[in-house]
Amino acid sequence: MNYRISLIALPLLTAALPAHASEQSAQSGPALEEAAAAGDTIVVTANRTARPIDTVGQAITVLDTATIEQRQSVTVADLLRQTPGVSVARNGGIGGVTSVFIRGAESDQTVALIDGVKINDPSSPGGGFNFGELLIGNIARIEVLRGAESVLWGSQAIGGVVNMITRQPTGALTVNARGEGGWHGTGQGVANVAGRVGPVSASLGGGYFTTEGTSAAAVGTERDGYRNYGANGSVNIALADAVSVDLRGFYSNGRADYDGFAPPTFAFGDTQEYSETEQWVGYGGLNVALFDGKFRNRFAYARTQVNRATFDAAQTPAETFRARGRNERLEYQGNVDLNQAVRATFGAEREVSRLFTDGFGAVSNARARIWGVYGQLSVMPVTGLTVSGGVRHDDHDRFGGATTASANGAYTPNGGNTVLRASYSEGYKVPSLYQLFGDYGNRTLRPERSHGWDAGVTQRALDGAVEASATWFHRTSTDLISFVSCAAGAGGICTNRPFGTYDNVARARAQGLELALALRPVEALTVSGAYTYLDAQNRSPGSASFGRALARRPSQSVTMNADYRWPIGLTTGATVTAVGDSLDASAPRGRLDGYVLADARVSFPLSEHVELYGRVENLFGERYQTAAGYGTPGRAAYGGVRLRY
Template sequence: MTISYRRIAIALPVLLLAPAAHAQSAQSTEALEQATRAGDDVIVTAARAATPADTVAQAVTVLDTATIERRQTVVLADLLRQTPGIAVARTGGVGGVTSVFIRGAESDQTAALIDGVKINDPSAPGGGFNFGELLVGNIARVEVLRGASSVLWGSQAIGGVVNMITRQPTDRLSVNARAEGGAMGTGQAFANVSGRAGAIAASLGGGYYTTDGISSYARGSERDGFRHYGGNASVTATLASNVSVDLRGFYANGRTEFDGFPAPNYTFNDTREYSDAEQWVGYGGVNVALFDGALRNRLGYARTDIARTSYDRALTPRETYRSQGQNYRLDYQGVADLGAVARATFGAEREISRLYTRGYGSTDRGRARLFSVYGQLALTPLAGVTATGGVRHDDHDRFGGATVGAASLAWTPNDGATLLRGSWSQGFKAPTLFQLNGSTGNPNLRPERSEGWDAGVTQRALDGALEASATWFRRVSRDLINTRACSPAVDGPICDTRPFGIYDNVARTRAQGLEFALTLRPVEALTVVAAYTYLDGENRSPGASFGLPLLRRPRDSTTVNADYHWPFGLSTGVTLTAVGDSYDVGQVRLDGYVLADLRAALPLSDNIELYARLENAFDQRYLVAVDYGNPGRAAYGGVRLRY
C-alpha cells in the first residue's frame, strides 16, 4: 500500500481557500499551549488532541510545570519513577543507559515523544529510547499514558506513551532561567525565552549540564562523568484566522563515560570507555480549520536523527562502535466534531527509517518503509458518558501488515467528581532494523503483539482537596522478539553467517496489577501526592524461563511527595521512594530499598527564588541492575529566575 502525495498536494490548497475559522489542530503548537496552561484538566496525548480529562478512559498522569519545578528533579527518568505503573532501571549514575518500563512492558515498548514527535531510536537493537541522557531542562509538562496506544501512536506503544512538552510560545515576553551546582562536581544552567511579535510567536531555550559522576561499576573507584548540552525551539506563524504554521526543533549532545568488560578476563570492571551521542528532532506543520472549526486538519513532516559513537581510551584505534538511526515521517491528521455527540480523529502516516552500524567486525545497513492509516470515533450519547473506539492498519515493506483495535468507556455521573473508566486495547511493535538486518538479524520476523484491558475509578471530594484513583490492569504479549540458536534445519543457509544466534518471535509475557494514586490537600499550604504500584509480571515463554518474574521490574513500589508552603514564603518538601525486591539477568535477586529526598525553596522577590535539595538523605546503598552503582547522599543548590 502506498500514499498518494499528489492527492495531498492537490487537497492542501483547497483547504487553505476554505472559509476562515479558528485553527486549533491536533498536536499543533496551540494545542500544546492549551494543555500547558490547563494543568491536568486537559490531556493532549490520549486522543492526539486537546481533550477534557474527564472524557479520557485510559490512565494518564500529568506532571505540570508547577510540579516539575517544585520537585527540583534534574533527570527526567527520576521524575517518571514517581508516577504509578512505572519502573526505572539505570546502569550507573546520571547519563547511564536508562530503561523505563510501563506496566511491566519492555522498555523498548514505550513510545517516547517530544512535543508530539516520536523520538525512539531506530539504530538501537530494540528501537527504544534511552531516557538516561534526557534531562528535565526546558520541559514544561509530561504526560504519561499507560496502556497500549497503538491505534493512535503506532508501533512501540504497547506499554504506553511518554509525551514530553517543552516550554511553548507565550503571548507576552517571558523568561525562565535557573543555575545550580553541588555534589560530584555537578553544575547546570538552563534558560528559555518566549513571546509574540504580531503574527509570530516563539519559544527558544538551551542549557548545559556536567557532573563528575560515580563509578558505573558498583565496586569501582574511577568516576564516570556525564556532560550534556542542548536546545529547543518552537515557532508558530498565524497566517489567517484559520491557518497557522508550526516549526519545532530539539537538539541534544551528550558524552557519557561508562565501565565495561576489559581483557583478558572480560568481566565487568573499571574501564576508560565513553560514548558521544547527538540527537536532532525537527518538525514542520500546517494547521487548517474548516467549517467554523468543526474540522481541524494538520499536515506535518518530522525528521529525527540520532548518532552514537563509543570509544575505549585503552585501545588503538579508540572507536569501538558507531551507529546512526534516522526517521522521516510525513503525516496527515484530521479531527472532526460531528455535532454535539461525536468526534472523529483520523489520519495517515508515511514513515521511512534508516540504520547504519559499524563495529565488532561488521557493518550493517537497513531501510524500511511503513504506511499507516487510523481512525477513532468518540461518542457522547448521554451527558457524562464518552465511548471511544478505533482501528489502525500498518503496512510494512518487510513483514506485511498489522491491524490493531481499541475501545474504551468513561462515565462521570456527577460532573467529574466521580469518573469510572474501562478500556481494551491491542498493541504492536514492528521488528527493528537491527533485528531484521544485523549480525543476528532475521528477515522473516513478525511484529510483537499485545492485548490487554484496564478498569479504574477516580474520585474527587472535599472541594478538590482529595483526589484518589485506582486501576486494575492486565496485558498478554506474544511474538516478542528474542535471540535463539540458529538451526540450519529450520532457518537454512542464513545460519552460515549467524554464529551467535538469530532473532525470532519466541517470547511471551503476562503482566497484571494495581495502580493507586492519591492527592490530598488537608490545608491550603500542604499537598501530599502518593503513588503505589503492584505488578505481577511473568515470563510465559515455553522452556526454562516459563513462570519466572520479568527482569528489573519490582513487584511493589511506592512514592510519597509531601510539600508545605510556610506563611513567610519558604517551601519545603520530601520525597520518599520505597521499591521492593526485583530480579536481574540470571535471576539474581536485588534487594528492595527506601530513598528519602529533601528540598526547600525561598523566594527573594517575585522574580528570584533560591532552592536547595538533599538527595538520598540517608545514604542508602542499593542496586537496580547487577553490579551497577547508584549515587549516595548528595546536596545541590541553585537560583531560579522568572520574568
C-alpha cells in the same frame, strides 16, 4: 494520492471560509500551548487532540510545570519512577543507559515523544529510546499514558506512551532561567525565552549540564562523569485565522563515561571507555481549519536522527563503534466535530527508518518503510459519558500488514467528582532494523503483539482537597522477539547461524493494581502518593524461566511526596520511594534487593522574580542497584537559583 495538490488546494479553500484554528491535533502548536497552560485538566496524548481528562477512558498521569519545578529533578527518568505503573532501571549514574518499563512491558515497547514527535532510535538493538540522557531542561510538561495505544501512535505503544512537552510560546514576553551546582562537580544552567510578535509566536531555549558522577561499576573506584548541552525551539506562524505553520526543533549532545570488561580478566570494572550521543529532532507542520473550525487538518514532516559512538582510550584506534539511526515521517491528521456529541480523529502516516552501524568488524546498512492509516470515533451519547473506539492498519515492506483496535469509555455521574474508566487496547511493535538485518538478524520476523484491558475509578471530594484513584490492568503479549542460541550444525532457523538469531518465541503476561492519592488538607500543604502492584511473568512455552517474574520489574513500589509552604514563603518538601525486590540474572542469587530512597528539598522566593532552592538526594545514603553490577549515586546536595520574568 497527490499530496502536492492537496497541500495547495486546502489553504486556498480555507481562505473562502470563516474558520478558527482551535482544538488542533496533539502535535500542533495551539494544542500544546493549551495543554501546557491547563495544568492537569487537559491532555493531548490520549486522543491526539486536546481533551478534558475526565472524558478520557485510559489511565494517564500528568506532571505539569508546577510539579516539575517543585520536585527539582534533573532527569525525566527520576520523575517517571514516581508515577504509578512505571519502573526504571539505570546502568550507573546520570547518562547511563536507562530503561523505562510501563506496566511490566519491555522498555523498547514504550513510545517516547518530544512535543508529539516520536523519537525512538532505529540504530538501537530493540529500536527503542534510551531515557538515560534526557534531562528536564526546558521540558514543562510530561504526560504518561499507561496501556497499549498503537491505534493512534503506531508501533511500540504496547506498554504506553511518554509525551514530553517543552516550554511553549506565550502571549507576553516571558523569560525562565535557572542555575545550580553541587555534589561531585555538578553544575547546570537552563534558560528559555518565549513571546509573541504579531502573527509569530516563539519559544527558544537551551541548557548545559556537567557532573563528575559516580562509578558506573559498583565495584569501581573512579568516577564516570557526564556532560550534556542542548537546545529547544518552537515557532508558530499564523498565516490567517484558519491557517498556521508550526516549526519545532530539539537538540541534545551528550558524553557519558562508562565502565567495561578490560583484559586480562575481562571482569566488569573501571575502564577508560566513554560514549558520545547526538540527537536531532525537526518538525514542520501546516494546520488548516475548515467549516468554522469544525474540520481541522494537519500536514507534517518530521525527521529525527540519533548519532552514537563509543570510544576506549586504551585502544588504537580509540573509536570502537559508531551508529546512526534516522526516521523520516510524513503525516496527515484530521479532526472533525460531526456535532456536539460526536468527534472523529483519523489520519495517515508514512515512515522510513534507516540504520547504519560500524563496529566489531562488521558494517550494517538497512532500511524499512511502513505505511499506516487510523481512525477513532468519540461519542457522548448522554451527559457525562464518553465512549471512544478506533482501528489502525499498518503495512510494512518486510512482514506485511498489522491491524490493531481499541475501545475505551469514561463516565462521570456528578460533574467530575466521580469518574469511572475502562479500556480495551491492542498493541504491536515492528521488529527493529537490527533484529531484521543485523549480524544475528532474521528477515522473517513478525511484529510483537499484545492485547489487554484496564478498569478504574477516580474520586474527588471536599472541593478537590482529596483525589484518589485505583486501576486494575491485565495484558497478554505474544510473538515477543528473543535471541535464540544455536548449537553447531543445528538446522531449521539456525541454518547458517552458528552463533544464534532472533525469533518470535516469547510470551508474557502482566497484571496489577495502580493506586494514586492527592491531598490538600489546607492551602499550604500538598501530599501525593502512588502505589503499584505488578505481576509480570514469562509465559514462553518450554522456557526455563516459564512462570518467573520478568527481569528488573519489581512486584511492588510506592512513592510519597509532601510539600508545605510556610507563612514566610519558605517551602519545604520530601519524596520517599520504596521499591521491592526484582529479578536480574547477573545479580547474586539472581535477585536485586529492594531499597528505600528519601529526598528533601527547600525553596524560598527572594522576590516576585527570583527564587532560591536546594535539595538533598538519597538523604540516608542508601546503597542500592537498579541493574546488577552497576553503581548508583550516594548522598548528594545541590543548590540553585531560579529566575522568572
